[in-house]
Amino acid sequence: MRRPLLGLIFGFLFSLQAFAQEEYYFPGEKFDPAIPSPSQFLGYPIGDWHTRYDLIVKYFEKLDQLSETAKLQTIGYTHEHRPKVILIIASAKNMGNLEQIRQKQLQLADPSQPKPTVADMPSIIHLGYGVHGNEPSSAEAAMLTAYWLMASQSDLANNLRENTVVHIDPTLNPDGRDRHSLWANSNKGFPAVADPLDREHNEAWPGGRTNHYWFDLNRDWLPLAHPESKVKVEWYHQWYPNVTTDFHEMGTNSTYFFEPTKPYGSENPVVPRKNYDDINPRFAKYFAKYMDQIGSLYWTKEVFDNSYPGYGSTYPDIHGGLGLVFETASSRGHVQSSQRGDITFAFTIRNHVVNSLATMEAALDNREYMHDYLREFFQTAVAEGAKDPAKNYVFGDEFDESRNRLFVQFLLDHKIKVFENTADLTASGQSFKKGKSWVVPTNQPQYRMVRTMFEYVKEFADSVFYDASAWTMAAAYGMPFAAAPTAKAGSQVSEVRAPYFAFPEGKAYAYLIDWSDYYAPKMLFELQKAGIHVESVHRAFSSQTQDGKVDFPAGTLMIPMGFQKLSAAEVSVKIKELAAKNAQKVYAVQTGLNLSGIDLGSNLVSAVQHPKVLMMVGTGINANEAGEIWNLLDQHFGMPITKVNMEQFGRVNLHQYNSLILPSGSYSALSEGQVNNLKDWVNRGGTIISMKSASLWLNQKCITKEEPVTLKDEKEPASLPFNTRNDFEGAKEVGGSIYLADLDLTHPIAYGYHRKNLPVYRNTDIFIKPSADKYLTPIKYTANPHLGGYISTSNLDKLKQSAGVVISSAGQGRVVHFFDSPNFRGAWFGTNKLFLNAIFHGDNMD
Template structure:
């Protein structure tokens, strides 16, 4: 049916039509009445086209930025590392020629604002620092393409106005937050562009193939990783942030094609309580500069709607807990070169022009509000210190020093002062030991940031969230922690964080034993099995005269292996070194509890794992598992395309993983093939809404709760908020564990914090031993859940398993590998992989 467009807010007022792409020039974008240095190359001189005619690939973007830095004395450039695909993570520093010459001195003076003794600093003479970043989602490309124009303008524009901006501003310029995603999307949009621009939304150009260009190499949303900083792209930009402490950080995005343009502040009731009120007032004041620029341009916009400032892991909110002002820009997306929308014809050049305009209005705001923003930053950190109080936090895990170490890594990345525990102490029934625990003084610059990382919050002004409502890091890492640690038990401040020390392996003629508690244990076990060695897992506890071993400990016999005693010793030493894990030599099988020759030591087979990907599968969930196997555990995993499932040889796999999906990932024939594979001994591991697939195909007996919600005294206007409040955007719940069950091997406590963002509540089995993980009767630890859903979740189970022929079906209601920072539940998947046959 042909649409009738009544609003032409984009093109009709600006006179740019789809057929005008070939005649597009920089005049469409650049401010009028400004002269430009002819020695500075225009974007088209280097990339081969005027921005907007085609989508710039990352390599061409790099070439242009490098050429600007080579020619312009206003610009210096650095490569801060590489993405997973080896693309440079560039940063341009842009300012006046004099400022660039003195940049190190200026940085030190600016950083002094956040240090003690900053009260006497003269902010009237200091430049302001603005961090401008573009297209953290690769298929939101108008930002990165606008970066070409912004960089050109800053390098080439002449006159008093630009000189005043550059004299008083240091611009940290990141032209592509997500190089791999940008490259992927540019390839898609350009290969599907027609010479005659086709704006039909149903054209292939506007329908990317899976997984799309939004994400990075491992299909992560990089805009959720500012706080956990687990990915190389994030670590580079976090290092820049803490090196400089910018006063404003902008994050250029895109949204649905039928929208207009958004800038912050977001919905006021969804601002995190730890964010000062003045932060939002300043955000609103900056917004006036954007509004004035867009009014002049004739572009529509909105503010204080849809988006919020709650989760500190987003680029526009992370600065708010660090004394800066974070600004989110959202431009309606053409998702290609031109697309029909409810508001008229939306072209790629128009989206670029809006992003360019917002970048310049940010610099105008920074110039005008410079002293005010510098003073705000200084006051933020002075107030943080004065409100910090005495004492310290502590966290650790005496059985899993590796996980505690990885949490300490996050602290160090964020310039948080952290110390090792030098003297053992106990608090609230938990023990903190040297070598596996850390102390964080409260009286320090980053006090508020640590508070944001560690807090547990269950009361909220609003019931809707743009992202997750809880991320308590000690719970995510499954470490003990306290807010009342003795500072006198802390060692010297950690300047360089080192991996936990493990004792060297001694030689045995009988057996080697490895506990399963350490985070790296699956990596070590895979190395052993990949070598073709025999290993067994303890289904019961046992002990030697020197040590007690828990459920799940791994025993490697010396006799009857493919390696002789000396070769095995050398190999085990290498495993221990590579995985940084303790492996013990045992000289007798006469152990307490079960003996080493007991039938309760059961064999473990080498696992061959397939992960279903492609159409119908949620890329985030699949990517998190791919990353876990590939980056954390060095375990090979085959990414099996759903569209090729019918032709795949499944007999080579011991495990197949089916994550959250939409629609039907597998058709009827695929399902029958999968059933046959399970019946023959395979293990299917499924997540989240795959429960519907399991139930519909009689693969697992799952009974879910579904209590209807009735709206009472809810108006038509309120209806969407009412139903939205019944969802779980992301909260943390406590479950009790049966530690004797193989799914829980490696956990030393009988309680575990689980992240969840679904409302799939599975009823517990009548047989208690079939409920090895079960939510408590009061499970909420942190985050938002409605009163109705809080009643439903009580005593339900997040895990279910059952036999199917000779095989197994294992199901988790929620993602145990959330965003690469939920270290505490990664072992659940590893247990399902290695010990699934015994569940």
């Protein structure tokens, strides 16, 4: 009898503990005993442990099973195959009419449809938590908020269940959350250690902030580079919530932040002023009331940015809703010392819980107002679009079918209407061909997103940016585009299909593949992986093919049938298979004697090296940049890349690799012997692909000898007021802006490009002079390079004198220096080819 009795005693003690905890989060509240609290379900008080994501999902599954007021949806999966879930909570009546409610909300957001009566429409509230995995309090708050909304017997909870439909996304970044939760739980002390130096509060690289590929998903609502964001934005457009939250954590010595953000300086240029001047202040009063009740300190109207469209708190602002960012001081573990005493995990959770409740109350009280605003937002968008002198934007790259498809699909994913271009036309000095270009009218509900995709902005109310100051997505995709008031739109595009190319029949002397298409490198790698020998033609030429005479640019791939280990039949079958898979056009020739230009056996034709790529990662390395590279090769091109931690570099046999990628970061941990090994490897023919600050380190170690740009007579004031420090120093940074580069189209770095000018993205203030070797600066900037975003006058002067890419010879090897960001946020499809050329053609670049 002792064991059951002990069990009863422990159960009773835990019930008391759980009750005390509920009193901490919800003082004085009464709850439906049929609904278990998170503490009762998990077996520990919320705040005692960092809850694993699978347990959060299981708790939501339990709520779904227990009540007809809850419904759990799986909308997709992460890279690591964790489910992306959303819990819907509403009254039984509303739950039974969920699809009708959704359709009515979509009707409200469509100005072409009659406006429904909003008096009886429930408010659509989306509570989003945990986009940064190591800001864990919000996911715990999600469970408590769901419990309160379903089980509380208060008048407010009853009113919310009857008059709102609440969608709860407990964690936008499940992969990152579990990485951090494992760290915090496995390093927890008993008793917990509050010392900020303790291991628990200092994660190992890369930390839990980012997703599987080390991307910051709070920047991905616009680029849609990852499945977590793709399914979330797809879901968003199925509902158009009136209010969307985005809960975060900040420094331990901070207090709490809620919107409004910094007036004018941090605002998005396409969002109506009503959002900032009226709606934000309305909601802020509720947040202040709830925080005052628990005595938590808070602040508003400072620092945090609301301009970049890819934030979870800004994207809703561009879609007729209210996006709200919240930031709480972080315990970065279970308890940590701060200037105000120890910050506990439970304290940070409570801050987010009360603001979750405040958000719902504010949305409820402003239900009809926010519905009217949703309609007004899209009505005014159509009206403004009709008045826009651009009338249309036309875009298309006649040489790159795949990149065209990617951009059209991207626009469709954001619900922008796209039409076929029915006739050849010229706009802004650029030619756009029928069948290879598309038209986007400004007169459409998504006009403000159209501006986001095609407008360059260079004038700002502020000179200090929390994040990127430019985001013209047509430039990111490298799309030729222009305003086209007289364009004639044809059929609307509803889906994007890969083209079909007939494979040449019969025997061939050689096969040719133009390198211009975005996925040509993927085709090349798969050919090499299949054991097929591939060469590259380094000068332009013309050949007689199955389609007659065809002009081929430098960089064209050539597969000679006389130099293959496989039989001719096996080679042809494999090429046909891979061409269909990658939507690549293959040409057959019957002779090596070309119609013009060099012949196929020229000394200017050489084998393409099979990439064996090593990338340095680990402490000191920019994880976002390394992740961009890993994701590009892994997800887009199916190319494995060996990632080696810096502390393991001494164990690496570099001669097993032909390319070494050094992302931005500090390499001071490498010993003198390791640096000498690196010098020996590159001198023997290796290729280093160096990003930004890594190039400065290579200079310091005398592996390269490039020079920084300096301005004559550049002087700063001798003294300035102390309170101007952040603004003055912040204005010197190049936080993220777009420039027009000048490409040497004859250089291998530019293989696949047909236009001399290319938009590039820069987010560094490292400015390096062109190479002393007049042939080795293949990418410079134009005379007037600034396209969009903020840059100071001094930095712009330096930029005009600097290089975008420099090649440094080093013995028999070379270093390819990138000073821009060719793979930025998985969105810069227009410059990816530059980086891939460094991998495939690096041995020909010097």
